Amino acid sequence: MNYPNGQKKPVNQSHPKAKHSTNIFSNRGMSLEDDINVTNQYYLDMNKAVIHKKPTPVQIVKVNYPRRSAAVITEAYFKQASTTDYNGLYRGKYVDFEAKETKNKTTFPLANIHDHQIQHMESIIHHGGISFIIIRFTLFEETYLMPAEKLFHFWSDKLNGGKKSIPYEKIKQSCYLIPFHYQTRVDYLTIVDRLYF
Amino acid sequence: MNYPNGQKKPVNQSHPKAKHSTNIFSNRGMSLEDDINVTNQYYLDMNKAVIHKKPTPVQIVKVNYPRRSAAVITEAYFKQASTTDYNGLYRGKYVDFEAKETKNKTTFPLANIHDHQIQHMESIIHHGGISFIIIRFTLFEETYLMPAEKLFHFWSDKLNGGKKSIPYEKIKQSCYLIPFHYQTRVDYLTIVDRLYF
Numbered sequence: 012m013n014y015p016n017g018q019k020k021p022v023n024q025s026h027p028k029a030k031h032s033t034n035i036f037s038n039r040g041m042s043l044e045d046d047i048n049v050t051n052q053y054y055l056d057m058n059k060a061v062i063h064k065k066p067t068p069v070q071i072v073k074v075n076y077p078r079r080s081a082a083v084i085t086e087a088y089f090k091q092a093s094t095t096d097y098n099g100l101y102r103g104k105y106v107d108f109e110a111k112e113t114k115n116k117t118t119f120p121l122a123n124i125h126d127h128q129i130q131h132m133e134s135i136i137h138h139g140g141i142s143f144i145i146i147r148f149t150l151f152e153e154t155y156l157m158p159a160e161k162l163f164h165f166w167s168d169k170l171n172g173g174k175k176s177i178p179y180e181k182i183k184q185s186c187y188l189i190p191f192h193y194q195t196r197v198d199y200l201t202i203v204d205r206l207y208f
Numbered sequence: 209m210n211y212p213n214g215q216k217k218p219v220n221q222s223h224p225k226a227k228h229s230t231n232i233f234s235n236r237g238m239s240l241e242d243d244i245n246v247t248n249q250y251y252l253d254m255n256k257a258v259i260h261k262k263p264t265p266v267q268i269v270k271v272n273y274p275r276r277s278a279a280v281i282t283e284a285y286f287k288q289a290s291t292t293d294y295n296g297l298y299r300g301k302y303v304d305f306e307a308k309e310t311k312n313k314t315t316f317p318l319a320n321i322h323d324h325q326i327q328h329m330e331s332i333i334h335h336g337g338i339s340f341i342i343i344r345f346t347l348f349e350e351t352y353l354m355p356a357e358k359l360f361h362f363w364s365d366k367l368n369g370g371k372k373s374i375p376y377e378k379i380k381q382s383c384y385l386i387p388f389h390y391q392t393r394v395d396y397l398t399i400v401d402r403l404y405f
Contacts, residue, residue, distance in 0.1 A: 061332060
């Protein structure tokens, strides 16, 4: 990675307050985002897939130019993403997904997902892409793949006055547990292989 | 678009110093990036394709939290993109491209492209995606689509001690002039239809 502008230290972009373990290959302590990034890098290195996290959307308001080569952003704000966080290409197919973790033990709260993300995922399905959400229950160390079509079902339930969250038990029964490996910490493509090819 | 954090005014993310015409539908004055964004929004509204610009990669160093709801980034730096700027889904295919404009009248300088962007485009082709570069000669108001495969040819020429830029005349002869329309200001999908389907 390039840090051309002499910044002091890398900070996790989407969770600026998050603390990370220094032992990056322990089973615990890494965020879902970090685990997916490690996995995607491995897929890329192995020439298996080209899937990246999109940069965190930031609204830039003020930029200082102390030197020509080193622009410093001095005022900016986090923007809400209008799409999902990850997309790319696998076996000739467009792949698009969101990833969320929860400390909740009994449900996955749908407040984690935004309306325009659902619309985006609907467009992806409509145009022939693969779309899903990766959900981690942090306390159980369990990570599931839920196809977008299933998420839409729970979402329209919610819109019609139904539950505002998805019970853990339902996810456990009807979604797909993603295996953990040393280098593919969230090996979601094994599930994608089973479901979409 | 959502600006949840009360910022004062939107600033063009990748060209923070750029000035833009207020007459957004004039033929002149808009950046290539703005024109492509308008076009992509139209494609999206017409349910023709789902193609977005990726957010500008920013390395966040300091964040203040004056209120819980309004995090302010007070120190951040522009990072070099490791991929291309635009990707998405069209007619079931993964589409991925970079866009560059030049004020040069005689050549397109290859210094506009980074080595890892070429590697990224090579991976896209390898995995069955569609990849190209959109080049605008600002002074001629001409915008061309160059398939990635053709770009690789000029790039390897350069690596082997050849030209560091692509002559305008070569682009005019061997690439594809992208039509301008009122709502699809850079109607690149008409070229994609011809070349890839």
